[in-house]
Amino acid sequence: MIRKTALVTGANSGMGLAASVELAKRGYRVLMACRSLERGSQALRRVEAAGGPGCAELVLCDLADLASIRRFADEVHSRVSALDVLINNAGVVSPKRRETADGFELALGVNHLGHFLSTHLLLDLVKASAGGRIVVVASGAYKAGRIHFEDPHLCASYNVVKSYGQSKLANILFARELALRVYGDGIAVNALHPGAVLTQLGVDRGTGFGQGIYRALGRMPSFQTPEQGASTAVYLADSPEVEGISREYFYRSRPKSLDRKAEDDDTALKLWEWSEREVGLR
Numbered sequence: 513m514i515r516k517t518a519l520v521t522g523a524n525s526g527m528g529l530a531a532s533v534e535l536a537k538r539g540y541r542v543l544m545a546c547r548s549l550e551r552g553s554q555a556l557r558r559v560e561a562a563g564g565p566g567c568a569e570l571v572l573c574d575l576a577d578l579a580s581i582r583r584f585a586d587e588v589h590s591r592v593s594a595l596d597v598l599i600n601n602a603g604v605v606s607p608k609r610r611e612t613a614d615g616f617e618l619a620l621g622v623n624h625l626g627h628f629l630s631t632h633l634l635l636d637l638v639k640a641s642a643g644g645r646i647v648v649v650a651s652g653a654y655k656a657g658r659i660h661f662e663d664p665h666l667c668a669s670y671n672v673v674k675s676y677g678q679s680k681l682a683n684i685l686f687a688r689e690l691a692l693r694v695y696g697d698g699i700a701v702n703a704l705h706p707g708a709v710l711t712q713l714g715v716d717r718g719t720g721f722g723q724g725i726y727r728a729l730g731r732m733p734s735f736q737t738p739e740q741g742a743s744t745a746v747y748l749a750d751s752p753e754v755e756g757i758s759r760e761y762f763y764r765s766r767p768k769s770l771d772r773k774a775e776d777d778d779t780a781l782k783l784w785e786w787s788e789r790e791v792g793l794r
């Protein structure tokens with residue numbers, strides 16, 4: 513049997529780690545894209561403990577830095593000739609306005625623009641596989657967002673809901689526009705909402721800010737484990753049931769309808785063209 517290859521961004525924690533473990537157990541070669549060598553190496557050991565030695569490898573990528581993304585894409589090209597699965601999972605939410613290395617508002621920069629560029633640079637590898645799949649981890653928080661074309665980096669006014677909501681709406685609009693563009697290449701692109709999942713999302717890795725909320729949420733039974741939360745991404749990556757399905761939005765491994773703003777093809781195209789300019793693809 514030919515071994516399939518999957519690349520997961522944000523693979524060192526939460527749902528990215530859980531998805532990496534599960535895909536490794538299923539026999540995938542897993543490329544774990546992480547920004548920290550230390551956190552990535554620890555996570556790699558956990559994936560190898562589940563899937564066996566050599567089932568996974570670490571590739572460094574800071575999605576908050578376009579130069580890092582370009583180096584990462586070169587590195588991936590030097591290691592593999594095809595990608596069967598690409599899971600755009602990494603994500604960030606920030607109570608305060610912060611910027612990426614290139615001056616983008618952090619959530620839009622990492623969650624959308626970083627993945628916009630990395631997906632473009634890896635697309636030839638997904639095309640090189642038979643029936644490649646791209647999975648975009650979005651969020652139901654898109655409902656609170658809109659694309660602020662007049663001030664996309666939220667310089668004039670910022671709040672965390674506006675920022676995260678915009679970035680997650682951008683994830684869905686990107687997935688739908690990309691699905692149209694790669695349909696002829698036999699690539700399926702689907703987005704998903706994982707539900708409420710107890711992860712380190714929102715915890716500042718440097719200062720530990722947010723750990724208290726994390727611990728409090730951990731006592732609420734309504735939150736899923738990262739493994740449960742990752743199950744829809746793994747389903748979209750690997751299930752034969754998804755064959756031929758693209759441009760959909762999933763929740764709990766089932767298609768879910770979207771609010772009209774997330775199905776607005778004109779906004780999706782406008783966002784695409786703006787994003788191309790922002791990341792230097794135009």
Ligand SMILES: NC(=O)c1ccc[n+]([C@@H]2O[C@H](COP(=O)([O-])OP(=O)(O)OC[C@H]3O[C@@H](n4cnc5c(N)ncnc54)[C@H](OP(=O)(O)O)[C@@H]3O)[C@@H](O)[C@H]2O)c1
Pocket residue numbers: 521522523524525526527528546547548551573574575576577601602603604622649650651652705706707708709710711712713714717
């Ligand atoms: N948890 C939920 O309830 C929930 C609900 C809906 C959607 N989501 C989405 O699920 C996805 C996974 O999040 P999670 O909940 O599993 O949270 P998580 O445990 O915090 O995982 C986020 C991952 O993204 C990585 N990341 C952050 N900034 C990065 C950067 N600049 N470059 C590269 N990687 C970066 C993190 O790396 P570091 O460890 O280095 O920071 C981490 O590996 C996100 O897209 C999130 O928006 C989560």
